[in-house]
Amino acid sequence: MQRKPMKLETQRKILGYFFLIPIVVLLVVFMFYPIAKSIVMSFTNWSGMSDDWKWIGFNNYIRIFTDMPEYWRAMKVNVIYAIIATAVQLTLGFIMAVMVINMKPRWQNFYKVALYLPVIIPAAAISVMWRYIYTPEYGLINQFLRAIGLDSLCRAWTADPDTALGAVIVTNTWRYAGFTMVLYYVAMLDIPKDVLESAQIDGANRWQLIRYFYLPLTRGTTEVNLILTITGCLRAFDIFYLLTAGGPGTSTKVVSMWIMETAFQSYKYGRALAMSIVLFLIVVLTMLLFRFILAPREKE
């Protein structure tokens, strides 16, 4: 009887490899191969269009690290955005999930949909909406401010260097908070109802429930949300491009915009690839860092 469990374990592990074949094949062909090709081409001066390019070694990379202050300024924009957005989105998403899960079923249904809708709306629609909210002359915000007499607070929200980044962050958070909420909500569904009830009977109030139950039991989801949000912020593009096109000056220009310009306006695809790879590595390192910090402690 001792041999059987052992063989089963090994059997399972081998089966695991088989289960992984489809994903590995697809990712090797469509992800790893392009990554490898991109790395190779980043050492050249390929324009992206013709077949004649030359090997230039590390030139592109040296340039990025020594002569491209705009790249790092943009990185700063991304980092600020990542920090603020992650903090706000995760907190907001978590709180919303806690509140929604405690509602009556009818309300739950409504809020589940309402709060998630912004995630589904195409970016083009989002830019139409928020442009009209932010525009200085006829925009909703300024009209509202004028109506209540706070004219002095009126600004050109997406054109004023002081507020442009904030405006884009608000829009992005508005959009993605629902995403984090849904993930938290699904995780919270698994928290056994009776455990929570008995805690309440014992006199636990809402905050204690959160601290001792909701928070710890969704730790895995927190990790997922954290990583997805941060890495998403580092690679942000859509909303920044549509709302401010890089903003007044370069105050909202994100790294992805520089990469795009280098590739499609300067026709320096090799360099754009190098910039992409640097971004890629930074994002990967960030992810590994967070996974390490939040190393899952198995909680049964």
Add this chain to the structure above:
Amino acid sequence: MPRTQMHTAVQPARKRKKHSVSYYVEQFIFILMAAFVLYPLFFVLLTSLKTNTDVILNPFGISTFEPMNYITAWYTGRVGSYLLNSVITTLVTLFFQMIIIVLASYAFGKLKPWGGGVLFSLLLMTMFVTSEMTTVPNYVTVRDMGLMGTRWSLIIPYTASGLTMGTYILTNYVRGLPKELDEAARIDGAGIFKILWNVDLPLITPALATLVIFNFNGVWSEFYWALIVIKDEALKTLPLGLINFQSQFTSDYGVLTAGLVILTVPVVIVYLFFSQYFIAGISAGAVKG
């Protein structure tokens, strides 16, 4: 598969008659939040029912009513022909994605082959590629595989692109599942596949539903890759129809937003349908029983 009750409000049984002030405050905050979230969407809906000149001259008022926008959007955006293509492409892609993701998550989460952790981290990295890195190589790959001009030029790359995030989320979820059920089934003599099918799949339904929702939107509204690989009118997907509403110097915002609403409605329907699978974990009840 029994459907357990929704995770209902956890309130002590007695206190139902009088709502405290904090209750009303909470409700108010929530309504505010919902308004904040919904107003911009409402604005888009409103815009889609206005004439373009009205949108530009009077963005927040309601002065014209032009449901014709939807008809124009339908014809100019060639929704009639592109819709079917989007449906087919998305359904097939999702089908493949779900299978591959479930298998992979199960492998990473439960079967845990040797080196699985490293492989997992490696695969996660692919979430961070930029489109500049992948477009040209994938284009050449698809062409060399002879898939150009077929639906597969969309389906296969789409499948590949949705795998990583889905695997990440689902593996995380699978790892959190209680092991007791598995072991109980095994003791009952069930083979691996039986366990997978009968016990585990139902358990991960909520997470799977989440993935379907996330990935559906990703595939349905994908634009850039489709723009590059699909040249044949007969294969074009819905987002490509949106090109016809925008130009460098003018755009018809009324028709454009109508087109966007048409594009988004199916995604909302899918969300509504699949969110009913966000039900309390079967595991919660099953373990105790």
Add this chain to the structure above:
Amino acid sequence: MFKKIVALCMALVLVFAMTACAKTEAPAPSAPPADEPATDAPATDEPAADEPAADDPAQVAIPVPEEGASLHFLHIYPEHEGAINKTLDIIKRDNPGLEINVSVVPWNEATKSIQTASASGEMYDIFFMWSTQVPGYNNVGLLLDLTPYVDDEWKSWYISDAALEEYSVGDQILGMPLRGTAVFMIYNKTMFDENGWAVPTSQEELEALCDKILEKGIIPISAPGKPNGFQVESIRGRVFDNLVYINGLIEDPERLTDRKTEWNGLYAQSGEIVKGWYQKGYFGANAFGLEREEGQTLFMTESAAMLLCNNNELTALRELNAAANNFEFGSFSFPKPAASDRTMFTQAGFGDGWGAWSGTKYPQACAAFFRSFACKETMEIWANEELCIVPSAEVEYSDPVQGAFAAQYADGGYKVVPNYNSGNKGDLTGQAFVDYCLSDTMTADEFETTVEQITARAIADAEE
């Protein structure tokens, strides 16, 4: 229940998948990839060479498409579909048997589409390009040399030599102009008449007029400044051109090729003047936050008396006006300083155009395509149905405002056309101007230095 759903889905999907497989389309229309796109005019490869050697341009015969020619054509004008279709009809009528496959992409995806197509060896035969892209595309050998096909008759169809020069590098014609883009002032004629205001004929008169308009609480000029300074930067550009002319630098070859990196205070002066106007309120307080549509709205609701707009906005403006207050409008181009003897209309160019791929299998067909496109019949469609300003000499414009715009093109010239790939330099210098206008501490000279540095860097980058 769940299993039933899965089974149903699987069945559905299998059915669809089989449909998908069954629909294997004919091979993609583009020709098999040419690995080494030729960089010179491949006229020598063609078997049925109808024309004599290229060294005798005066006797170049009308290009005739090759046997079985099929062209892949990329454009960015979904809004002008009518004109495109009519144009294609004309081309096919002139060249029976010529097949044309059309692709449309949004204007901001054009370069990306071209780049991907070219990188994978499946390039379009004829594609949209801006005149500023000619040097860059030429450097990578993308463009077909059309010089051997353009005869004198064809050249005579254009309103000026500058039209083709904009698309040439040296003596090689590498592209074809389609339509022009220039900024003009449109003014509310009804409002002007009511107030007894006259159209300004000099910059000083414009300033005085703006002061008068400001007194009435109306914004003098609606000039949307987003993004990158947009029309406010255009105004600075017009002021600058006049300064350049007065200082005798208008024909400076460095300036004409956009390589000038030393302005000795001239650039600073233009910035200073326009910043002064901004601070006086000539453009409204929110100029840099306005996008094109909001700028139009300001003008249409008569909150602004004049609008600096692009001639291609005319159709939209007419529609808006009809829906709003329906006043009369007139136009004038940005006035010269009183001290100058000539209005500079330097940006009278034809920025939107076409190129042909150097690796095309059907160069004659491409040339024939362009020839039919350039003739009066086709150009008239674009001019009168789509209200574009076309480079054709003989077209008569039905819309009077459009006609007035177009007439000034004949006076144009001295346009700055970079002979290197300037990339995003225009965006960067525009941004610098915005920074300068909004800053309390930056001096005009610092602004000029910044711009000079940006230019120098762009040149160095392009030459690497």
